[in-house]
Amino acid sequence: MTAVLAVPGIEDNFFTLTLLLQNLTNGLANGAVYALMALTVVMIYKTTGHLNFAQGEMAMFGTFIVYVLTIEQGLNVWLAILLVMVGSMVVGAAFERVLIQPLESRSVLAPVILTLGLFFILNGGAATIWGTQPHTPIPAPFPGRLDDKVDIITNRLPHFFITYKALGVWATVAVLVILLNVMLKRTKLGLAYRAVAANAESSLIVGIPVKRMLMLGWALAAGIGSIAGAIIAQYRNVLDFNFMAAVLLFGFAAACVGGFDSIKGAVVGGLLVGLVETFTPALFTFVGNELSLVMVLLVILIVLYFRPQGLFGSKRVERV
Amino acid sequence: MRTLPLVIERKSTVHRVLQLVGVLAALGFYLYVVGIVENFSAIRWAVAVTLAVAILGLNIVTGYSGQISIGHSAFFGIGAYTTMILIADHGWPFLLTLPVAGALGFVVGAVIGVPALRIRGLYLSLITLGLALAFPAIVKSDNFFGINFASLTGGSNGKVISSGDVTTKRGFHWSPPTWAPDGWTTNDWVFTTIFVIALVLFLLTSNLVRSRVGRGLVAMRDNEIGAAVSGVYPAQYKVLAFATSAFVTAIGGGCFALASTTIGPDTFGLQRSIEFIAGLVIGGVATILGPAIGGGLGEWLPYWAYEVDWPLVGKLEGPQSGILYGLILVVIIFFMPGGIVYGLRQLRSKFIVFVPRLPVPQDISATPAVARTTGAADRPSSESISPPDDATAGVQ
Numbered sequence: 034m035t036a037v038l039a040v041p042g043i044e045d046n047f048f049t050l051t052l053l054l055q056n057l058t059n060g061l062a063n064g065a066v067y068a069l070m071a072l073t074v075v076m077i078y079k080t081t082g083h084l085n086f087a088q089g090e091m092a093m094f095g096t097f098i099v100y101v102l103t104i105e106q107g108l109n110v111w112l113a114i115l116l117v118m119v120g121s122m123v124v125g126a127a128f129e130r131v132l133i134q135p136l137e138s139r140s141v142l143a144p145v146i147l148t149l150g151l152f153f154i155l156n157g158g159a160a161t162i163w164g165t166q167p168h169t170p171i172p173a174p175f176p177g178r179l180d181d182k183v184d185i186i187t188n189r190l191p192h193f194f195i196t197y198k199a200l201g202v203w204a205t206v207a208v209l210v211i212l213l214n215v216m217l218k219r220t221k222l223g224l225a226y227r228a229v230a231a232n233a234e235s236s237l238i239v240g241i242p243v244k245r246m247l248m249l250g251w252a253l254a255a256g257i258g259s260i261a262g263a264i265i266a267q268y269r270n271v272l273d274f275n276f277m278a279a280v281l282l283f284g285f286a287a288a289c290v291g292g293f294d295s296i297k298g299a300v301v302g303g304l305l306v307g308l309v310e311t312f313t314p315a316l317f318t319f320v321g322n323e324l325s326l327v328m329v330l331l332v333i334l335i336v337l338y339f340r341p342q343g344l345f346g347s348k349r350v351e352r353v
Numbered sequence: 354m355r356t357l358p359l360v361i362e363r364k365s366t367v368h369r370v371l372q373l374v375g376v377l378a379a380l381g382f383y384l385y386v387v388g389i390v391e392n393f394s395a396i397r398w399a400v401a402v403t404l405a406v407a408i409l410g411l412n413i414v415t416g417y418s419g420q421i422s423i424g425h426s427a428f429f430g431i432g433a434y435t436t437m438i439l440i441a442d443h444g445w446p447f448l449l450t451l452p453v454a455g456a457l458g459f460v461v462g463a464v465i466g467v468p469a470l471r472i473r474g475l476y477l478s479l480i481t482l483g484l485a486l487a488f489p490a491i492v493k494s495d496n497f498f499g500i501n502f503a504s505l506t507g508g509s510n511g512k513v514i515s516s517g518d519v520t521t522k523r524g525f526h527w528s529p530p531t532w533a534p535d536g537w538t539t540n541d542w543v544f545t546t547i548f549v550i551a552l553v554l555f556l557l558t559s560n561l562v563r564s565r566v567g568r569g570l571v572a573m574r575d576n577e578i579g580a581a582v583s584g585v586y587p588a589q590y591k592v593l594a595f596a597t598s599a600f601v602t603a604i605g606g607g608c609f610a611l612a613s614t615t616i617g618p619d620t621f622g623l624q625r626s627i628e629f630i631a632g633l634v635i636g637g638v639a640t641i642l643g644p645a646i647g648g649g650l651g652e653w654l655p656y657w658a659y660e661v662d663w664p665l666v667g668k669l670e671g672p673q674s675g676i677l678y679g680l681i682l683v684v685i686i687f688f689m690p691g692g693i694v695y696g697l698r699q700l701r702s703k704f705i706v707f708v709p710r711l712p713v714p715q716d717i718s719a720t721p722a723v724a725r726t727t728g729a730a731d732r733p734s735s736e737s738i739s740p741p742d743d744a745t746a747g748v749q
Contacts, residue, residue, distance in 0.1 A: 086478075135687070136686070145421055146421070146686060150631070150678075151683075154675070155679075156624075157669070157673050157678070160671070165671065274672065282486050285482065321496030323490050326490050327490060327497070330480070330484065337469060
């Protein structure tokens, strides 16, 4: 294949059609994973205005429990994920009630520090219980063997295909977003949640149990997070006590791009961050593969510079 | 027979004597490490002091300007790598590398701080989280926008201060000078150097927070709009505070390179950052002694975690000691907000009271970091939530 363009700093075969498509699907699949983490950020931020820095570690812990249930106890993987999801939701709500609510009357920094403490406890706890070495990942929720893919372009090299696990991630995000939207827009519970997000004080006056809605936000986040953890463990083929820390940053970045209080924003932001992560090293020769974290940091910086409220967030930020 | 608490006037002779006792305690700690503890522990204490300096830097931004930085491990790392590279590859004398390390930290801090601090909210913690995670990746990277950092920093292998031949210029030795007392080892001399640098930085910081700038920062932390009305430019002050804090932490990092002689990228990851925050909160936010306690904890807690056979879990190694950190942090937040220093002061006030009283040490968890136009106290007590838009209502 001859070089199409000879621009310094640009990878030539980036513009090969099948490679381009492959990068696109990879980026969108990574992005869907980040969208899940961004959703957890949004669910908590909408009502409480907090960032939960322990979110990734909670998901990591949940994934280890899926590991115990499936590998050690022989449960079906989807049943295990369901059990862990329900358990996570209870634990998430309990964390909010026991640890976060007593700090609400203090400052916005106290809950942040507390979630950092939780980060340490969960991270160190997992390292103590399951060791610091990587584990055999959990059984795959989606078919993940090499030939589990849909071939689309095979008459030229490299081939272009979509793996079942990428399709699985997209399907999961789609189902979750639809369920969330139905819950928030069509049920009384969702109405109450949205009311608290819009104005907690007025909600209290009309008799909405505000504190329960804050717990609901944490529960939803923990539930979504546990699904995200299990999916990422398969998608990245990794399971150790640190595997979620970087993913959480991507989730934060996605929420930042999309807007911290928008579900739509979380999904779009996640996909965008995934695309940036995949495309920048593929397009530019001067960006190393290992720099995805740096690219994401740049994305956050640029968003904060030009559109601090994110693409779909409501304008709440103010400059000082 | 006087009744407790004893009332002592500030700047009176008795007060001065008590202050002298404090100075003697610091001196006593120094002599204890240099004279009594075994040689190996002296270097551990030196590392503890460098951690204390790093936390001192963090305190400027978290304690006095009320923003959380999760990225101070990166500034610590920038300082450490700068000193290390200048000494090992360019043969600079150690003390000359510190200003360079500090300046680099300052510049990076300013660049990061400008976008994050112009906007109110938790954005600084978000960006600095990214910084903490990205720093090891940058250090290991061989293609960072075309720059091969790995060849500069030694990549994942880390870097070592080369202690070459005494006769060659390039080898590095931090041996005691000729006027040092007999029996001083290199470790004693390293500790002495770092201890003196730390003392200077602690004094400067303590003066800084009592200066016009420091009072401006505290005013802004406690009520941003009020401070702005009184002539404190929030954005300028915040960025300046953040950059200064990065400066101090980077110098701590430079000292860390001297004390530990070997550094690697993963020494400066997210764990380290959270350790700094935990150390600061446990020691005492917005106090000068808090970082000292936090530094000691940072070096010795992992050691105790490994030495002690804990119930249920046994020995805790490496990242496992995070459990202890986290538990202490949670307990401190709930039961001793303000940290150990504040707790000790409360205890002391049962026996001795200094007049005129200083304002109550600002407990990070009692300070509204966001100035609220509708103050938290004005709201009904049954409602202890902070709706996100409340913080900025009316100030668009």
